[in-house]
Amino acid sequence: MHKTLQRTLIASLVALSTLGGLLPAAAQAANDQQFIPLATYRVGAYASSGIPWWAGEIDYFRYINEVEGGVNGVKLVWQECETEWKTDRIIECYERYKAGQDGAPTGFFFTHSTPASYALMDRAAVDHIPLIDGAGGRTESTDGRVFPYAFPLLLNYYGQASVGINYIAQREGGLDKLKGKKIVTVYHDSAYGRETQAAMQLLAQKYGFENIQIPVADPGNEQSTQWRQVRQINPDWVFLRTWGVSTPVGIKTAVRFGIPADRLIGDVWAGSEADVIPAGTAAKGYQALAPFPGGDNFEIHRRLKQFILDPGKSNLKDTSYFGKVYYNIGLINAAIAVEALRTGQAKFGNRALNGEETRWAFEHLDIDAARIKALGLEGLLAPLKLSCADHEGGGSARVQQWDGQKWVLVTDWVQADRATLRPLIEAKSAAYAQEKGITARNCSAE
Template sequence: MHATLKRRLAAIGLALGACAALVPTVQAANEQFFPLATYRVGAYASSGIPVWAGMIDYLRYINEVEGGINGVKLVWQECETEWTAEKGIECYERFKNGLNGAPVAVYQPNGAPAAYALADKAEADRIPLITLGYGRTEATDGRVFPYNFPAMLTFYSEASAFINYVAEREGGLDKLKGKKIATVYHDSAYGRETQGPLALLAQKYGFENIQIAVADPGNEQAGQWRQVRQLKPDWVFLRTWGVSTPVAIKTAARFGYPVERIVGDIWASSNEDVLPAGEAGKGYLALTPYPGGADFDIHQRIRQHILDTGKSDLKDPKSFGSVYYNSGLVNAAIAVEAIRTAQQHFGNRPLNGEEGRWGLEHLDLNDARLKEIGFLGLMQPLRLSCSDHEGGGAAKVQQWDGQRWNLITDWVQADRATLRPLIDAKAAEYAKEKGVTARDCAAQ
């Protein structure tokens, strides 16, 4: 019995030793921690896997080619969330204090449920959340939400960019009067988020605003598309997610609705959304703040230094340059550039959450800077501030040709000035409910 116990202890010791050997030696004094809340398993794994590959490849590129951010090396660790709120919170709690002394400057929840669940916690912990293309739209108002950054493209801006694109196609905003525009949306907080701005824009431009809900998971949509066929809208704005997107495209074809009059939103714009639709997807349009394609300058750099040297996290090389892979690159670049910006103020050292927020609120990625880092064309100019946590507000329109996405527009800008009063009203409502005193941005 005693010998058995000894053997077991020895085995445990060996196992622990092996684990310790696998963990890279950490010199936290000059390292910045990038927590990665991932979903590599579960219903949305197919979307997540290329995103993490894009993020990790970019962080690795910064370390290997640029020697870190001004000499500060990046370390990262993954935590599986399965795209759920509860696991998202668990991962955040594990990561918020950093890794072996390397602090967290920015946190990306990577999922709408976790983003909503963490919004208040992040404020309390003073860790800025970057929610690119998801999360609370009203967090655009940084006076009320100092630590939430729905950067680049909120759902409101997405709706407005869509309407502006339709206007472009119809020959001007005045031509929208009398048109029928239907939104087929995932019946969730995400899907319903554009109802407010579309109602406002319908009132302003005089188009008929039709809203058709698709309940989760959306793998049967005959009822919805029969309704579309009956109402004969001029355009359909498709705001679905996961399996509900290819099903929508195929069902639209089944009901004879022309696919080239359907414009998918940011979460219905990936390769994974159109590949299962096969022939029916040819001609489908989609808005995106990070278009597909592997010909941008950053791709040449990553191909040379990471992909061709066998250091990529990408298991399937076909995904290089896919919309989701590129979203990983863009997400990582925003975080890296925010830290670089903050370092100019605080010094070239690892930064904490408060300093990370400062970096985000002073981030100014103009065309010249985007060209330097290799993201020109892939990412829109982005300037954030204390009162504006979104910046940008533009999307490109891409069209699927059966094999790849082709860009058919330059950046289509949202009418942010029209939407801002809606955002301010929602933020003020939140502030009143939670007893938050809005910051004075002039004093920042």
């Protein structure tokens, strides 16, 4: 009996010793990999946008892994789930991968969809997973005191309205010249399309222009009624806040009704090659806001071409998409995410980060001009600094114009009037906090 007990104890100790030897290795494997779920849309109505977008993100992640050895040694791993840009499928993807994969934690989730950002807002707050939606998302989530896990990075929808108005003011000779101007917004009749209305109303009151809003029902294949109305108004400028097929249809119909293309300004999501090429010659002169400018002549493109495209490692099947607007949207989003991981590692150590740590990282992200140049993103990204209270950061865009063959940048960075917009954002975030019973964070204590 004594020998049997002894043998049992020895076997148990051996098992514990073996397990003890395995646990650090497993933990180390998890710490060496940062998992990134990708809710892609390579098929369906928005595939022409999604294919280059995700290729840009994946090419940049591959560049970080293969050229830099990961983020301070932590390799980036990702898994795609096809969503066709349908909100229910994006939610399903989020639920499937929010806990990570194979021991590697999920630090953040790219929604890349304003409807999905709305739908996931409450879940992400419970799960402590930051939602990243550059130049999209819910505008009031700029206020991180109420929305700690939502980041409408770079340029929220109110900021897009303000940049557009400031650009028009530049063209007209000053903000005082806006008084009495007729500015029409033709918008996709959805939460996305309506998102700038409160900001435009505020800016119209401040500068004295006439603010006219005209909806286009999804999908926007027929817009004669809307553009006949625009022609009757005879506006000075028209904002096109459309998405998908409604953009080229809008451009062609506008020109057919006598609205000059160079008086049309597309917002961020109406300013890609997929928006102008189908419009043909009608699009020549069309302008669009570009927090993600098009072009492949930037330093980061030289690096990606050398290390990813030329060796045949690109996610692009058609390399003619290289440097196109949606490809650049993907790579810029990926670069910002990587810089956030670096920021978090500086505090928490060179290991994979969980959602709470990545939230802290994004709130302390500071990409200055020197860092932008070092990353090869000069001209593609404006300085970006976030905080507990400010989840947008930059608030600027360039304006690009279609010359019939390619996008040409016609401005440097045009800044939104963030001071004017902030009280409106805070009022909306306060209303959300009251509705949900949320106590706003005290950012000075963070």
